[in-house]
Amino acid sequence: MKIKPLLEKLKENWPAKALCVVIACLFYLFNRYTSLEQKSVPVTLKVLQEGEMVSSTHIPSSVSVTIRTSAENITKITAENILAQLDLSWITQEGTYDVPISIDLPSSIVEMNPLQVTVYPEKVKVRLERNTSAAVKIEPVFAGVPAEGYTLDGFQTDPEYVLVYGPRSIAQSVESIATEPIEIDAKKASFKQKAKLANINRLIKVMDQEECEVKVNIDYQDGIQEFKNLSVFLKNIPADFECESKAYGSITLKGPRLIMEDWTPNPDTLSADLSEITAPGEYTLPVSVLIPQEFHLESVSVETIRVAVKERPPAEVVDETLPGAVFGQTEESR
Secondary structure: OOHHHHHHHHHOOHHHHHHHHHHHHHHHHHHHHHOOEEEEEEEEEEEEOOOOEEEOOOOOOEEEEEEEEOHHHHOOOOOOOOEEEEEOOOOOOOEEEEEEOEEEOOHHHHOOOOEEEEEEOOEEEEEEEEEEEEEEEEEOOEEOOOOOOEEEEEEEEEOOEEEEEEEHHHHOOOOEEEEOOEEOOOOOOOEEEEEEEEOOOOOOEEOOOOEEEEEEEEEEOEEEEEEEEEEEEEEOOOOOEEEEOOOEEEEEEEEEHHHHHOOOOOOOOEEEEOOOOOOOEEEEEEOEEOOOOOOEEEEEOOOEEEEEEEEOOOOOEOOOOOOOOOOOEOOOOO
């Protein structure tokens, strides 16, 4: 008999009573939520991309995991054993995807009560492309300058190319892989050296190659110098003729600067050859240039000269056994 009046009283104005219960629960939850301590820890983000697709966009190296729990538990929270993972291995087509980040907590945290866990960011936008390989040329990087008068005259690498792999668009756009700096400061001679490859693109990986051998060619530095007022030497004059020349010329040479600065032209640097002359007269003869093989002739001011050739006078007889021998006597005058 008493139960019925109780139920009737509960039914009286029940919407207001229900609202009060809900408000009380909300106050309880709010009070409990606001009384929780909060701690955020950075967690390394592990990326799983073991399939055919790899990311061609930047992926953060870590995420922030925020844990709310009681003051007693909050001191026990560390990043140790918290695993943040971005799984791309299930994607098989190229495209842009919003991939959620999964969090794996150790049992010591899972068993905490109360417990609220959030991760930032919750998703990562990635552009996935097919994993592709490409052959890329190795380009050494040099530090310093050779000694005075010397220059870097090229290099060879062994191997010349290296295989890289990564996202299709990036792997196909890579033109070269650099080396760590190779010191050439004050060098005077060629040398060989091992050098590590310096891959600055973290989305590209070098396949089975960490270093290469570099042959560095150090040679004389070229210079250009003009030599003026060189007389033209007449050579191979036949015995029956005589001639003379007052021709002069200048030459411009290119070659190793240090060698050129110490070089002095020889008397026959410019010359004309008279070996083919068979009769007196005036001849136009080509001028030859004789220079060391290290030099290159840039220009010569005179290419031909005019030479007057005449017969040599009869040979003068001299009796060297007589004191005071007279020059110029012929057989007839005796």
